[in-house]
Amino acid sequence: xxxxxxxFLRRPVxxxxxxxxxxxxxxxxxxAKPPRLDPSPLRARRSRMSAFQALAAPTGGPTLAARNWMRxxxxxxxxxxxxxxxxxxxxxxGKCVTVASIRxxxxxxxxxxxxxxxxxxxxxxxxPSKGRMAExxxxxxxxxxxxxxxxxxxxxxxxxxxxPGMEVWFQRATDxxxxxxxxxxxxxxxxxxxxxxxxxxxxxxxxxxxALGFGGCHLAVAVPNSWEDVNSLRDLLSDTRWSKERPxxxxxxxxxxxxxxxxxxxxxxxxxxxxxxALEAAPAMGAADCILDLVSSxxxxxxxxxxxxxxxxxxxxxxxxxxxxxxxxxRPGTLEIIHEILERFEAHLRAEGLFxxxxxxxxxxxxxxxxxxxxxxxxxxxxxxxxxxxxxYTPSADGSPSKEGxxxxxxxxxxxxxxxxxxxxxxxxxxxxxxxxxxxxAFDEEPPRWNALVNNLGxxxxxxxxxxxxxSTKH
Numbered sequence: 001x002x003x004x005x006x007x008f009l010r011r012p013v014x015x016x017x018x019x020x021x022x023x024x025x026x027x028x029x030x031x032a033k034p035p036r037l038d039p040s041p042l043r044a045r046r047s048r049m050s051a052f053q054a055l056a057a058p059t060g061g062p063t064l065a066a067r068n069w070m071r072x073x074x075x076x077x078x079x080x081x082x083x084x085x086x087x088x089x090x091x092x093x094g095k096c097v098t099v100a101s102i103r104x105x106x107x108x109x110x111x112x113x114x115x116x117x118x119x120x121x122x123x124x125x126x127x128p129s130k131g132r133m134a135e136x137x138x139x140x141x142x143x144x145x146x147x148x149x150x151x152x153x154x155x156x157x158x159x160x161x162x163x164p165g166m167e168v169w170f171q172r173a174t175d176x177x178x179x180x181x182x183x184x185x186x187x188x189x190x191x192x193x194x195x196x197x198x199x200x201x202x203x204x205x206x207x208x209x210x211a212l213g214f215g216g217c218h219l220a221v222a223v224p225n226s227w228e229d230v231n232s233l234r235d236l237l238s239d240t241r242w243s244k245e246r247p248x249x250x251x252x253x254x255x256x257x258x259x260x261x262x263x264x265x266x267x268x269x270x271x272x273x274x275x276x277x278a279l280e281a282a283p284a285m286g287a288a289d290c291i292l293d294l295v296s297s298x299x300x301x302x303x304x305x306x307x308x309x310x311x312x313x314x315x316x317x318x319x320x321x322x323x324x325x326x327x328x329x330x331r332p333g334t335l336e337i338i339h340e341i342l343e344r345f346e347a348h349l350r351a352e353g354l355f356x357x358x359x360x361x362x363x364x365x366x367x368x369x370x371x372x373x374x375x376x377x378x379x380x381x382x383x384x385x386x387x388x389x390x391x392x393y394t395p396s397a398d399g400s401p402s403k404e405g406x407x408x409x410x411x412x413x414x415x416x417x418x419x420x421x422x423x424x425x426x427x428x429x430x431x432x433x434x435x436x437x438x439x440x441x442a443f444d445e446e447p448p449r450w451n452a453l454v455n456n457l458g459x460x461x462x463x464x465x466x467x468x469x470x471x472s473t474k475h
Contacts, residue, residue, distance in 0.1 A: 115183035117330045122167050123337060126185040129156065129170035136214035136319065137189050144344040166337055174198050177322075180205060186327035186334050187341070191215050193294060193317035197254045204325045206456060208342055209449055212319035213349055216296070219254060221312035223290040224283050225305045233311035236290075237267060247271040251279050251288035254314075258292045261314045280304035321345065328457060339467045343447050351442040357422050358411045359431035360392060369408045373429055381425055387412055413439065 127141075127148075128134040141148055141160070148168055150158040158168040169185060176188040177198040189212070199205045223230050230236050242248040247269035252258045255274055262270045273288065280300055282288040294317070295301060295308065321341070327334045363369035366389040373381045373389075381387060388411040410431065414422045423434050446461075446468065454461045 113182065114326075117183075117326065119183070123165060123187070123327075123331060123334050124167045124169055124185040125160075125187040125189075126169050126171045126176040126179055127189050128173045128176065130172070133173060133191055133215050133319065134170075140212060140214065140319075140345070140348075144341075144348045146341070146344060163337055163340065165333060177205075180322060180324050183324065183326065186324050186331060187338065188322045189319060190322060191317050192320045193217070193219055193254065193257075193315065195320060195322060196315060197257050200256055206323050206325050206328065206453070207320055208323050208338060208453055209321035209345055211349075212321060212345065213352065215317065215319040217294045217318070218316045219257060219292065219314040220295050220308050221250075221290060221292050221314075222280075222295070222301050222306040222308050225307050230309065231307075232309050233265060236309065236312075237265065242269045244269050248290070249273065249288045250290055250292055251275050251282040252292040253277075253279065254292060257314055261292070280306060325457065335464070336467060338453070339450060339464070342450055342453070343443070344441075346447040346449060347441040347443045350444070351439040353416050354413050354439045354442060355416055355419055355436055356411060356439055357414055357419065357426070357434065357436050358409060359423075359426045359434040360407045361389075361410050361426070361429055361431045363406065363408050365406075366391060366408055369410065373410065376429060381412060381422070381429070413442070 127137050138148060146160050146162055148158050148160055156170045158170065160166060160168060166187075171179065171185075173190050173194045176185070176190045177195055179185045180188050181199065181202050181204060192207075192210070195205065195207070221233065221236070223236065230239060236248070239248075248267065249271045250258060250262070251273050253274060253276065255272055258272055262272075275282065279291045279293045281304065282291060283306065284304065291306070292314065298308065301307065323334070323338055328338065329335075361369050361373075363372070370387060370389045373387050388409075390409050390411075392407040392409050394407050410426065412422060412426075419436055423436075426434060451461055454464065
């Protein structure tokens with residue numbers, strides 16, 4: 001009930017057969033021919049289509065409608081379905097809204113199916129199949145030596161040779177979240193906006209890494225530029241144009257987040273409607289008063305005569321690594337794979353933007369060079385934890401030790417934006433022969449997010465120390 005129904009009918013044929021049966025029962029000729037139809041193919045097609053449309057047209061009004069929400073008068077739970085008591089059996093009337101998350105279905109009393117751990121043995125990872133998010137995800141995996149191998153380009157299943165035992169499934173971003181909740185996959189990469197909208201803060205979803213460095217944007221309210229008196233959310237809230245009879249019409253693809261946001265901000269009269277794309281055109285067309293959509297650079301808003309307002313940001317979003325709590329705790333091997341993926345991501349993302357600066361510095365000993373850098377140099381000369389100082393063998397022309405003094409190689413990890421400043425600081429300390437090259441990875445003793453994950457799961461991090469050195473069993 002409540003879902004569109006597609007019917008394939010042959011009414012003209014059925015009507016003819018019924019007429020033929022009636023004719024025979026009344027004593028007419030059984031071989032009576034039906035009336036001759038118009039030989040024109042176009043008119044015949046129109047006749048058939050008219051008959052089909054007459055049968056298939058709903059008698060109870062539209063089956064899909066915008067979801068309205070008003071404080072104190074909400075007729076259904078978020079994402080639930082409503083059906084008129086006067087509707088005919090088997091036909092839903094009124095509003096029908098797609099259920100977005102399992103938590104919502106639980107709230108509305110609908111049965112929820114979560115697949116058990118025993119339903120499969122393999123570990124599955126879901127990643128976006130299309131769009132910029134998919135491209136950025138593949139790039140990150142490649143840069144972390146986790147290249148995805150797809151045997152058949154038309155298939156949705158793949159593998160990562162460096163992570164044996166894990167399947168990779170290409171899915172729509174929304175389905176990555178849904179299948180994490182239903183138990184069809186264990187690990188996923190998706191935008192935080194989709195995680196919040198579809199996941200709706202489901203307790204089984206655990207954010208393992210909250211900043212993968214791509215897909216950066218924010219969800220915000222935008223109003224027409226012509227609204228000169230509306231420059232903040234407070235202005236929008238106090239606008240006297242909105243009433244129960246004439247609510248503020250907002251079009252968005254994020255129904256759950258929008259509903260919660262306007263409710264939390266104290267809006268009494270709001271009507272939410274959904275659209276798949278081109279939301280920026282809705283106010284100009286008169287289909288909505290304002291929009292709530294993702295904003296990256298803001299160029300599309302400006303080109304469609306829309307503006308963001310103060311206080312209208314709903315959330316910040318970028319790519320995140322998510323996992324199922326149930327799988328992490330109960331599916332063998334999932335926690336170990338997450339540790340490897342997380343450590344690779346952390347090491348690469350930490351090194352991104354860092355460069356190694358190496359220079360030759362004269363000194364009497366490594367301790368003397370290190371002390372001089374720490375005492376006279378700036379914070380730049382201290383590197384990540386301190387400068388690395390090692391002796392350099394500089395023989396004379398005859399092969400004997402140099403009489404000009406000893407040289408030491410000083411290596412520092414510095415941000416890309418501070419390279420030239422660092423070079424000048426090293427020169428002040430007598431540095432020469434400066435080399436600069438990018439870093440690919442910067443591994444720490446243990447990824448900070450790993451410790452946070454273990455604590456979130458209620459586990460003891462010491463039980464997993466073996467993962468640091470590549471062990472396969474707990475000690």
